[in-house]
Amino acid sequence: MEYQFEDFLSEVDKAHRKFVQGVHDSFVRDSYKVKIESKVSGMFVSYSHPKTKRSIMNFLFRKAGLFTRLYADNFAKYTGLLNKLPEKMEKEITKASLCKRLINPDGCNPKCIKGYDFYIRKNHYQKCRYNCFEFAVTDESIPFLSDLIENERKER
DSSP states (O other): OOOOHHHHHHHHHHHGHHHHHHHHHHHHHTTOOOEEETTTTEEEEEEEEETTTTTTEEEEETTTEEEEOOTTGGGGGHHHHTSSHHHHHHHHHHHBBOOOHHHHHTTSSTOOOOOOOEEEEEEEEEEETTTEEEEEEEETHHHHHHHHHHHHHHHO
């Protein structure tokens, strides 16, 4: 079955639809490829760059609600934003898996893209790229998510 963005949006909490619609519109405007699927936990939306075909971001549902997963390949250019993240968002980064390739190059699949090695407020993180920047969509996180997504979109 083929899903439309409206199918996904109908599952999003009304309080967060404006944010989700805005993110979607900005990617569509820049010709990003949109893939919408139904997963066990709910609808899943993926955005990939039109030329490189690499994913930049996903919207996904977890038991706790709607999340974004950002593949921040260019975050080094906007690390100042990370230092401004609320504690709750930094805590979500803390929970992310360690990057096995950063810790031990032989410890992961050789095709795996190396994760992220960075600091936030003097705390050192070496996290897997697949869940490092996975954040709950909340009223508090939306302004920061908007900035992170926009910065990564511009850098690509």
